[in-house]
Amino acid sequence: MSLPPRMRAVVFERTGMFGVDTVPTPRPARNEALVRVRSSMICGTDEKILAGKFPATRFPHVPGHEFSGDVVAIGEGVTLAPGARVGVEVHVGCGTCDRCREGMYTLCLNYGKRETGHAHVGFTTSGGLAEYAAVPVAALHRLPDSVSFDDGAWTDNVGIALWALERGRLAAGERVVVFGPGAIGLCAAQLARALGAGSVLLVGRGERLARVRDLVDAVIDVSDVDRLWGSADLVVEFAGTSEAARAAILTARRGGRVVLGGSTGLGTELSGLDLSTIVRGNIDVLGSLANPRGVSGRALTLLARGQVDVKRLVTHHFPLERFADAWTTFTERRNGAIRVMLHPAEGT
Ligand SMILES: [Zn+2]
Ligand SMILES: [Zn+2]
Numbered sequence: 001m002s003l004p005p006r007m008r009a010v011v012f013e014r015t016g017m018f019g020v021d022t023v024p025t026p027r028p029a030r031n032e033a034l035v036r037v038r039s040s041m042i043c044g045t046d047e048k049i050l051a052g053k054f055p056a057t058r059f060p061h062v063p064g065h066e067f068s069g070d071v072v073a074i075g076e077g078v079t080l081a082p083g084a085r086v087g088v089e090v091h092v093g094c095g096t097c098d099r100c101r102e103g104m105y106t107l108c109l110n111y112g113k114r115e116t117g118h119a120h121v122g123f124t125t126s127g128g129l130a131e132y133a134a135v136p137v138a139a140l141h142r143l144p145d146s147v148s149f150d151d152g153a154w155t156d157n158v159g160i161a162l163w164a165l166e167r168g169r170l171a172a173g174e175r176v177v178v179f180g181p182g183a184i185g186l187c188a189a190q191l192a193r194a195l196g197a198g199s200v201l202l203v204g205r206g207e208r209l210a211r212v213r214d215l216v217d218a219v220i221d222v223s224d225v226d227r228l229w230g231s232a233d234l235v236v237e238f239a240g241t242s243e244a245a246r247a248a249i250l251t252a253r254r255g256g257r258v259v260l261g262g263s264t265g266l267g268t269e270l271s272g273l274d275l276s277t278i279v280r281g282n283i284d285v286l287g288s289l290a291n292p293r294g295v296s297g298r299a300l301t302l303l304a305r306g307q308v309d310v311k312r313l314v315t316h317h318f319p320l321e322r323f324a325d326a327w328t329t330f331t332e333r334r335n336g337a338i339r340v341m342l343h344p345a346e347g348t
Contacts, residue, residue, distance in 0.1 A: 003034070003073060008344070009130030010323050012061045015052040020323050023062070026126060026134035028075035031117075035086060035135050037344040038149035040067035040128045041314075042330045044182065044240065048265035049123065055266075056112040056124050064129030065090045065122030068143065068152030069345065078137050086140040087147075087155030088128065089296045092119040095138075103293040129323070131344045141297055144304035150341060151303055154187070154310045158299035159291030160261065161187035161238075161308075165195060166295070167288045168234045168259040172196030177232040178216075179248050180239030180262055181208045183313055183339045188236050189216050194307035201228070203247070204239070207336035215309070222247070230254065238262045246273045249285060257284040264289070316340040 007025040012018045028034040046063050048054060068087045071080055080086075093105025094116035100108050110116040112124050119125045119136050127133060143152040161184050170176065176197045178189045181204035192200045193216075202209070202216040209219045220228060222243075228251045237248040240262030250273070252258045278285055291299070302308055315337045318326040323342065330340045 003132070007131040008320055009062045009126075010064065010320070012050050012059055012063055014059045016050060018050060018323075018327070020321055023130070025132050028073055028078070028134045030076040031078060031138070032075045032134045032136050033071045033078055033080055033086075033140060034073040035067075035069040035088070035128070035133050035140075036072045037064070037067050037069040037128045037131060037133055038346075039069070039153040040064050040342050040344055041153055041339050042129070042326060042342070045264060047331055053265035053267060054123055056120070062126040062130050062133075063122055064127030064133070066153050066156055067128030067133070068149045068155065069128070069133075071140075072132070075134075080137055080140065085143040085149070085152065087143050087152035087296070087300065088121060088133075088135055089139045089141060089159060089291065090121050090123070090156045091290050091292070092117070092121065092136045092138045094118045106290040106292040129320070129342060129344065131320070141300055144300060146304050147300060150314060151310055152300075153341065154303065154308075155296050155300060156291065157184055158187050158191070158303055158308055158310070159296030160184050160288075161191050162299045162302070163291040163295045164188055164236050164238070164259045164261045164288040165191055165234075167286050168236060168257045170195055170197060170234055173198040174233035175199050175201075175231065177201045177203060177228060177235045177248075177251050179203045179235070179237040179244045181212055181219075182238060184261065185236070185238035186212055186215060186313055186338070187308055187310070188238060190308045191302065192236070194302060201232075203228070203244075206333070208333065208338055211336050211338070212312075225251070232256060235259070236261065240264070240268065242268050242270055245270050249273060249277060249283065252281065252283050254281045255283070256281075257286065259286045259288045261288040313338045314341045318342050319346065320344040
Protein backbone atom coordinates (compact mmCIF):
# COMPACT_ATOMS: atom_id res chain seq x y z
CA MET A 1 0.00 0.00 0.00
CA SER A 2 1.16 3.55 -0.52
CA LEU A 3 1.56 5.41 2.70
CA PRO A 4 0.39 8.96 3.26
CA PRO A 5 3.35 11.31 3.71
CA ARG A 6 1.80 12.80 6.81
CA MET A 7 -0.41 11.48 9.60
CA ARG A 8 -2.33 12.60 12.67
CA ALA A 9 -0.67 12.05 16.02
CA VAL A 10 -0.86 13.12 19.64
CA VAL A 11 2.17 15.27 20.39
CA PHE A 12 3.45 16.09 23.88
CA GLU A 13 4.99 19.43 22.92
CA ARG A 14 6.67 20.17 26.24
CA THR A 15 6.06 19.53 29.93
CA GLY A 16 2.34 19.86 30.60
CA MET A 17 1.37 20.75 27.02
CA PHE A 18 -0.09 18.52 24.30
CA GLY A 19 -2.14 18.60 21.12
CA VAL A 20 -3.23 16.54 18.12
CA ASP A 21 -1.05 17.49 15.15
CA THR A 22 -0.13 16.48 11.63
CA VAL A 23 3.40 15.04 11.52
CA PRO A 24 5.47 13.07 8.98
CA THR A 25 4.46 9.40 8.74
CA PRO A 26 7.39 7.39 10.12
CA ARG A 27 9.25 4.99 7.81
CA PRO A 28 10.37 1.63 9.21
CA ALA A 29 14.14 1.45 9.73
CA ARG A 30 16.15 -1.78 9.70
CA ASN A 31 14.52 -4.41 11.98
CA GLU A 32 11.38 -2.31 12.33
CA ALA A 33 7.83 -2.72 11.09
CA LEU A 34 5.36 0.05 10.45
CA VAL A 35 2.17 -0.63 12.40
CA ARG A 36 -1.15 0.96 11.46
CA VAL A 37 -2.52 1.62 14.93
CA ARG A 38 -6.02 0.22 15.45
CA SER A 39 -6.40 0.41 19.21
CA SER A 40 -4.33 2.50 21.61
CA MET A 41 -4.83 3.37 25.26
CA ILE A 42 -3.81 6.15 27.63
CA CYS A 43 -1.89 5.00 30.69
CA GLY A 44 -1.08 6.62 34.03
CA THR A 45 2.53 6.52 32.91
CA ASP A 46 1.67 8.95 30.10
CA GLU A 47 0.69 11.44 32.80
CA LYS A 48 4.15 10.99 34.35
CA ILE A 49 5.82 11.43 30.94
CA LEU A 50 3.88 14.65 30.29
CA ALA A 51 4.82 15.88 33.78
CA GLY A 52 8.49 15.39 32.93
CA LYS A 53 9.07 12.48 35.33
CA PHE A 54 10.80 10.37 32.67
CA PRO A 55 14.04 12.25 31.98
CA ALA A 56 14.86 10.00 28.99
CA THR A 57 11.80 11.25 27.10
CA ARG A 58 12.58 14.20 24.83
CA PHE A 59 9.90 16.68 23.81
CA PRO A 60 8.25 17.05 21.37
CA HIS A 61 7.18 13.43 21.82
CA VAL A 62 4.54 11.16 20.30
CA PRO A 63 3.34 9.07 23.28
CA GLY A 64 1.43 5.78 23.41
CA HIS A 65 2.75 2.41 24.55
CA GLU A 66 -0.38 0.26 24.93
CA PHE A 67 -1.44 -0.49 21.38
CA SER A 68 -2.09 -2.96 18.62
CA GLY A 69 -2.52 -2.83 14.89
CA ASP A 70 -1.59 -4.41 11.60
CA VAL A 71 1.76 -4.34 9.85
CA VAL A 72 1.65 -2.24 6.68
CA ALA A 73 5.34 -1.93 5.79
CA ILE A 74 8.61 -3.50 6.88
CA GLY A 75 12.21 -2.38 7.06
CA GLU A 76 15.32 -4.22 5.98
CA GLY A 77 15.93 -7.52 7.77
CA VAL A 78 12.28 -8.08 8.71
CA THR A 79 10.47 -11.27 7.72
CA LEU A 80 7.12 -10.48 9.35
CA ALA A 81 4.55 -10.28 6.54
CA PRO A 82 2.57 -7.11 5.96
CA GLY A 83 -0.98 -7.74 7.13
CA ALA A 84 0.13 -9.45 10.35
CA ARG A 85 -1.97 -8.47 13.37
CA VAL A 86 0.30 -7.51 16.24
CA GLY A 87 0.35 -6.33 19.83
CA VAL A 88 3.25 -4.30 21.18
CA GLU A 89 5.54 -4.99 24.10
CA VAL A 90 7.20 -1.85 25.34
CA HIS A 91 10.83 -2.71 26.15
CA VAL A 92 13.36 -3.62 23.48
CA GLY A 93 16.88 -4.32 24.73
CA CYS A 94 20.15 -3.89 22.90
CA GLY A 95 20.42 -7.68 22.91
CA THR A 96 24.10 -7.81 23.82
CA CYS A 97 24.59 -6.31 27.30
CA ASP A 98 24.77 -8.54 30.40
CA ARG A 99 21.15 -7.92 31.40
CA CYS A 100 19.80 -8.53 27.88
CA ARG A 101 21.76 -11.78 27.68
CA GLU A 102 19.93 -12.90 30.84
CA GLY A 103 16.61 -12.13 29.13
CA MET A 104 16.16 -9.11 31.39
CA TYR A 105 16.01 -6.62 28.53
CA THR A 106 13.77 -4.43 30.68
CA LEU A 107 16.95 -3.60 32.60
CA CYS A 108 19.11 -3.08 29.48
CA LEU A 109 22.39 -1.36 30.33
CA ASN A 110 22.09 0.68 27.13
CA TYR A 111 18.76 2.23 28.05
CA GLY A 112 17.91 5.16 25.80
CA LYS A 113 20.81 4.61 23.38
CA ARG A 114 19.03 4.14 20.05
CA GLU A 115 22.30 3.37 18.25
CA THR A 116 22.66 0.15 20.29
CA GLY A 117 19.22 -1.06 19.25
CA HIS A 118 17.57 -0.21 22.56
CA ALA A 119 14.05 1.21 22.39
CA HIS A 120 11.42 1.95 25.01
CA VAL A 121 8.41 2.31 22.74
CA GLY A 122 6.39 5.44 23.51
CA PHE A 123 9.05 6.62 25.99
CA THR A 124 12.38 7.03 24.18
CA THR A 125 10.86 6.41 20.73
CA SER A 126 7.63 7.59 19.12
CA GLY A 127 4.61 5.62 20.25
CA GLY A 128 1.17 4.52 19.20
CA LEU A 129 -1.11 7.44 19.94
CA ALA A 130 -0.79 8.12 16.22
CA GLU A 131 -2.13 6.66 12.98
CA TYR A 132 1.16 4.82 12.40
CA ALA A 133 4.11 3.77 14.55
CA ALA A 134 7.48 2.35 13.50
CA VAL A 135 8.22 -0.40 16.03
CA PRO A 136 11.22 -2.75 16.38
CA VAL A 137 10.03 -6.26 15.46
CA ALA A 138 11.52 -7.51 18.74
CA ALA A 139 8.64 -5.68 20.44
CA LEU A 140 5.88 -7.25 18.35
CA HIS A 141 3.76 -10.24 19.29
CA ARG A 142 1.43 -11.82 16.74
CA LEU A 143 -2.11 -11.69 18.08
CA PRO A 144 -3.91 -15.03 18.34
CA ASP A 145 -6.89 -15.06 15.93
CA SER A 146 -9.37 -14.88 18.80
CA VAL A 147 -7.75 -11.73 20.25
CA SER A 148 -9.28 -8.52 18.88
CA PHE A 149 -7.28 -5.35 18.29
CA ASP A 150 -8.88 -3.81 21.39
CA ASP A 151 -7.81 -6.79 23.51
CA GLY A 152 -4.42 -6.90 21.78
CA ALA A 153 -3.70 -3.37 22.99
CA TRP A 154 -3.28 -5.05 26.40
CA THR A 155 -0.27 -7.12 25.30
CA ASP A 156 2.13 -5.18 27.51
CA ASN A 157 -0.23 -4.66 30.46
CA VAL A 158 -1.21 -8.28 30.88
CA GLY A 159 2.48 -9.16 30.64
CA ILE A 160 3.30 -6.68 33.43
CA ALA A 161 0.67 -8.23 35.70
CA LEU A 162 1.81 -11.77 34.94
CA TRP A 163 5.46 -10.92 35.58
CA ALA A 164 4.58 -9.41 38.97
CA LEU A 165 2.82 -12.61 40.03
CA GLU A 166 5.74 -14.69 38.82
CA ARG A 167 8.14 -12.44 40.74
CA GLY A 168 5.97 -13.10 43.80
CA ARG A 169 6.08 -16.90 43.28
CA LEU A 170 2.32 -17.32 43.60
CA ALA A 171 1.41 -20.84 44.66
CA ALA A 172 -2.02 -22.42 44.19
CA GLY A 173 -4.36 -21.89 47.12
CA GLU A 174 -2.61 -18.83 48.50
CA ARG A 175 -4.27 -15.72 49.86
CA VAL A 176 -3.49 -12.78 47.57
CA VAL A 177 -4.15 -9.09 48.16
CA VAL A 178 -3.88 -6.63 45.26
CA PHE A 179 -3.52 -2.89 45.89
CA GLY A 180 -4.78 -0.58 43.12
CA PRO A 181 -7.99 -1.14 41.12
CA GLY A 182 -6.47 0.35 37.95
CA ALA A 183 -5.86 -1.52 34.74
CA ILE A 184 -2.75 -3.45 35.78
CA GLY A 185 -4.02 -4.24 39.27
CA LEU A 186 -7.21 -5.65 37.78
CA CYS A 187 -5.24 -7.79 35.34
CA ALA A 188 -3.11 -9.05 38.25
CA ALA A 189 -6.21 -9.87 40.30
CA GLN A 190 -7.77 -11.86 37.44
CA LEU A 191 -4.51 -13.64 36.63
CA ALA A 192 -4.05 -14.57 40.30
CA ARG A 193 -7.40 -16.32 40.13
CA ALA A 194 -6.51 -17.99 36.83
CA LEU A 195 -3.26 -19.25 38.37
CA GLY A 196 -5.10 -20.85 41.26
CA ALA A 197 -5.03 -18.35 44.13
CA GLY A 198 -7.17 -19.48 47.06
CA SER A 199 -8.63 -15.99 47.44
CA VAL A 200 -8.04 -12.58 45.90
CA LEU A 201 -8.83 -9.34 47.72
CA LEU A 202 -8.64 -5.96 46.02
CA VAL A 203 -7.85 -2.75 47.91
CA GLY A 204 -8.76 0.67 46.53
CA ARG A 205 -11.33 3.37 46.64
CA GLY A 206 -14.11 5.00 44.68
CA GLU A 207 -16.40 4.10 41.84
CA ARG A 208 -13.83 1.89 40.15
CA LEU A 209 -13.81 -0.50 43.11
CA ALA A 210 -17.57 -1.10 42.95
CA ARG A 211 -17.44 -1.62 39.19
CA VAL A 212 -15.10 -4.61 39.46
CA ARG A 213 -16.50 -6.18 42.63
CA ASP A 214 -17.31 -9.49 40.87
CA LEU A 215 -13.77 -9.99 39.51
CA VAL A 216 -12.41 -10.76 43.00
CA ASP A 217 -13.50 -12.45 46.23
CA ALA A 218 -13.78 -9.18 48.14
CA VAL A 219 -13.03 -5.50 47.76
CA ILE A 220 -11.69 -3.47 50.68
CA ASP A 221 -11.82 0.31 50.89
CA VAL A 222 -8.45 1.83 51.79
CA SER A 223 -9.99 3.32 54.93
CA ASP A 224 -10.43 -0.26 56.25
CA VAL A 225 -7.08 -1.58 55.12
CA ASP A 226 -5.65 -2.04 58.62
CA ARG A 227 -7.85 -5.07 59.13
CA LEU A 228 -5.69 -6.83 56.54
CA TRP A 229 -2.40 -6.39 58.41
CA GLY A 230 -0.32 -9.54 58.46
CA SER A 231 -2.88 -11.57 56.51
CA ALA A 232 -1.63 -12.24 52.96
CA ASP A 233 0.75 -14.81 51.53
CA LEU A 234 1.36 -12.57 48.54
CA VAL A 235 0.68 -8.85 48.16
CA VAL A 236 0.87 -7.14 44.78
CA GLU A 237 0.90 -3.34 44.61
CA PHE A 238 -0.02 -1.39 41.48
CA ALA A 239 -1.31 1.77 43.15
CA GLY A 240 1.86 3.83 42.86
CA THR A 241 1.68 5.77 46.11
CA SER A 242 3.83 5.78 49.21
CA GLU A 243 0.80 4.94 51.39
CA ALA A 244 -0.09 1.94 49.24
CA ALA A 245 3.48 0.60 49.32
CA ARG A 246 3.57 0.92 53.12
CA ALA A 247 0.16 -0.73 53.49
CA ALA A 248 1.17 -3.50 51.08
CA ILE A 249 4.18 -4.37 53.22
CA LEU A 250 2.09 -4.33 56.42
CA THR A 251 -0.48 -6.63 54.77
CA ALA A 252 2.00 -9.46 54.15
CA ARG A 253 2.04 -12.24 56.73
CA ARG A 254 5.33 -13.09 58.39
CA GLY A 255 7.40 -14.94 55.79
CA GLY A 256 5.19 -13.61 52.98
CA ARG A 257 6.06 -11.78 49.76
CA VAL A 258 5.31 -8.26 48.58
CA VAL A 259 5.70 -7.18 44.96
CA LEU A 260 5.82 -3.41 44.38
CA GLY A 261 5.02 -2.42 40.81
CA GLY A 262 3.23 0.92 40.89
CA SER A 263 5.87 3.56 41.41
CA THR A 264 7.51 3.58 37.99
CA GLY A 265 8.30 7.32 37.88
CA LEU A 266 10.69 9.33 40.02
CA GLY A 267 9.67 11.07 43.19
CA THR A 268 7.69 8.68 45.43
CA GLU A 269 9.39 7.87 48.74
CA LEU A 270 8.54 5.17 51.24
CA SER A 271 8.24 6.45 54.80
CA GLY A 272 6.40 5.68 58.03
CA LEU A 273 7.36 2.01 58.11
CA ASP A 274 9.19 0.30 60.94
CA LEU A 275 11.89 -1.68 59.14
CA SER A 276 11.60 -4.48 61.68
CA THR A 277 8.28 -5.30 59.97
CA ILE A 278 10.32 -6.51 57.03
CA VAL A 279 13.32 -7.88 58.91
CA ARG A 280 11.58 -9.61 61.81
CA GLY A 281 8.77 -10.63 59.46
CA ASN A 282 11.29 -12.23 57.12
CA ILE A 283 9.31 -10.66 54.29
CA ASP A 284 10.45 -10.64 50.67
CA VAL A 285 9.91 -7.13 49.27
CA LEU A 286 10.40 -7.23 45.51
CA GLY A 287 10.36 -4.57 42.83
CA SER A 288 8.80 -5.54 39.54
CA LEU A 289 9.39 -3.62 36.34
CA ALA A 290 7.48 -4.22 33.14
CA ASN A 291 7.63 -7.65 31.48
CA PRO A 292 10.91 -9.24 30.45
CA ARG A 293 11.62 -12.70 29.00
CA GLY A 294 8.79 -12.64 26.49
CA VAL A 295 6.22 -13.06 29.25
CA SER A 296 3.77 -11.00 27.15
CA GLY A 297 3.57 -13.91 24.72
CA ARG A 298 2.26 -16.19 27.48
CA ALA A 299 0.01 -13.41 28.70
CA LEU A 300 -1.59 -13.28 25.24
CA THR A 301 -2.28 -17.01 25.44
CA LEU A 302 -4.16 -16.48 28.71
CA LEU A 303 -6.01 -13.56 27.13
CA ALA A 304 -6.97 -15.75 24.14
CA ARG A 305 -8.29 -18.39 26.55
CA GLY A 306 -10.53 -15.83 28.23
CA GLN A 307 -8.75 -16.05 31.58
CA VAL A 308 -8.39 -12.29 31.75
CA ASP A 309 -11.34 -10.13 30.77
CA VAL A 310 -9.95 -6.82 29.59
CA LYS A 311 -13.00 -5.68 27.61
CA ARG A 312 -14.78 -4.51 30.69
CA LEU A 313 -11.71 -2.57 31.81
CA VAL A 314 -12.09 -0.36 28.75
CA THR A 315 -14.70 2.06 29.97
CA HIS A 316 -14.56 4.65 27.17
CA HIS A 317 -13.76 4.85 23.44
CA PHE A 318 -12.73 7.97 21.49
CA PRO A 319 -11.46 8.88 18.02
CA LEU A 320 -7.91 10.28 17.99
CA GLU A 321 -9.14 13.79 17.29
CA ARG A 322 -10.90 13.81 20.65
CA PHE A 323 -7.72 13.02 22.53
CA ALA A 324 -8.19 16.00 24.86
CA ASP A 325 -11.57 14.62 26.02
CA ALA A 326 -10.10 11.16 26.37
CA TRP A 327 -7.24 12.56 28.46
CA THR A 328 -9.55 14.41 30.83
CA THR A 329 -11.84 11.41 31.17
CA PHE A 330 -8.89 9.21 32.07
CA THR A 331 -6.85 11.52 34.27
CA GLU A 332 -9.89 12.71 36.26
CA ARG A 333 -11.28 9.15 36.43
CA ARG A 334 -14.60 10.44 35.13
CA ASN A 335 -17.53 7.99 35.25
CA GLY A 336 -15.33 5.38 36.91
CA ALA A 337 -12.87 5.42 34.00
CA ILE A 338 -10.35 2.56 34.08
CA ARG A 339 -8.89 2.64 30.56
CA VAL A 340 -9.89 4.82 27.63
CA MET A 341 -9.30 3.47 24.13
CA LEU A 342 -8.50 5.52 21.02
CA HIS A 343 -8.79 4.29 17.46
CA PRO A 344 -6.23 6.26 15.42
CA ALA A 345 -6.43 4.35 12.12
CA GLU A 346 -10.18 4.85 11.84
CA GLY A 347 -9.83 8.54 11.08
CA THR A 348 -12.23 11.14 12.29
ZN1 LIG B 1 1.23 1.79 30.44
ZN1 LIG C 1 20.94 -4.51 26.68
